[in-house]
Amino acid sequence: MLDILVIAPHPDDAELGMGGAIVKFISEGLRVGVLDLTSGEPTPHGSLEIRDQETAAATKILGLEWRENLGLPNRSLEATLENRAKLAEVFRRTRPRWLFAPYWVDAHPDHVAATELVEAARFWSKLTKSELAGEPHHPERIFNYYCVHLKLVPQPAFVLDITAEWEQKVAAIRSYESQFITGRPTQSPTFLDQLRDEAAFWGKSIGRPYGEPFTCREPMGLKSMAELL
Template sequence: MLDLLVVAPHPDDAELGMGGAIVKFIAEGRKVGVLDLTNGEPTPHGSVQIRARETAAASKILGLTWRENLGLPNRSLEDTLENRAKLAEVFRRTRPRWLFAPYWVDAHPDHLAATQLVEAARFWSKLTKSELAGDPFHPERIFNYYCVHLKMVPQPAFVLDITAEWDQKIAAIRAYESQFITGRPTEPPAFLDQLRDEAAFWGKSIGRPYGEPFTCREPIGLKSLMGLV
């Protein structure tokens, strides 16, 4: 059973969007899992075997003890009835209190489909009198992380301070060498430099060195203001 389940369209999306948050939540003692919907291949410098090794290395850096791949097709991910059932059964099996999915506006069709799939499967997961395996279960809330392919400035619901977790996040991203190092331009600002600058931008917005933005379609309730930066 998990406290949080991060659903990612491809291996590396969870690290890019909320690698710092994953490290923080694990350090707080929460049971965190990542479900990659596809293997992310083909890509120019990767392969199924390479991506599997990179994902294992990144998971170790983050401290993850639960990570699975749903085996859906890359580049043609869809919110089909069959895929809803597969994902809903994962929710029933892992029973996470909170789900994390990509932001619902993006240029990448797989990212859009992933969020639609998470929202539909969350609803399906609670249904009684169904053919789904496992007992009905309804995750309390979906939060959305930003890993987008649009040049946009998000308007997040909150920004998480990941200053202490930044080194682990960037190390996990570096583990995906085939995606972010091999064949990438090296003149500054390189891709990894841009990630640092983006995290610094969000950190500045809350008066901290580094941050990660999140949003939610529903209002976010607080028990107190003690957790605010």
């Protein structure tokens, strides 16, 4: 039974897009899980065995107690009815209050398909008189994190302060050596340098050292202004 379920097209997307948020949520006592939709393979320097090891290492660093892989095909992820049913059954089994999915505008077809799949599965998950396993469940809201393959500047709905969680996020990302270190340019700015600069940009927007941006298709309600930075 989860409070938050993060859906990632590939292992490492959750870490890149919201690794700091995951660490923060867990530290606040929320039950957080990550569902990777595909293995992420093949890649130039990875393999199924390597990615499994890297994902396990990152999972431990983040402090996650629940992480699964739906086993859908990398590079050809589709929001089919069959895949929708598989994901809806995970929602029914884990019963999260909130879902986090990739931003819906992206150059990577897997990322676009993942968000379409999450939105459709959320609807199916609540249906009665269906052949889906488990009891109906409707997650309250979908939030979207940014892990995009487009050179765009997002206009987020909110930015989360991840200053205290920054080092832990970087350590989790470093676990994916086959993706972000091996074969990458070593001259500055490296991929990790750019990641730091992006986090610093979003931190500056809220007056903090580091931040992660998020958005949501639906309006968000506030009980008070007390927690705003």
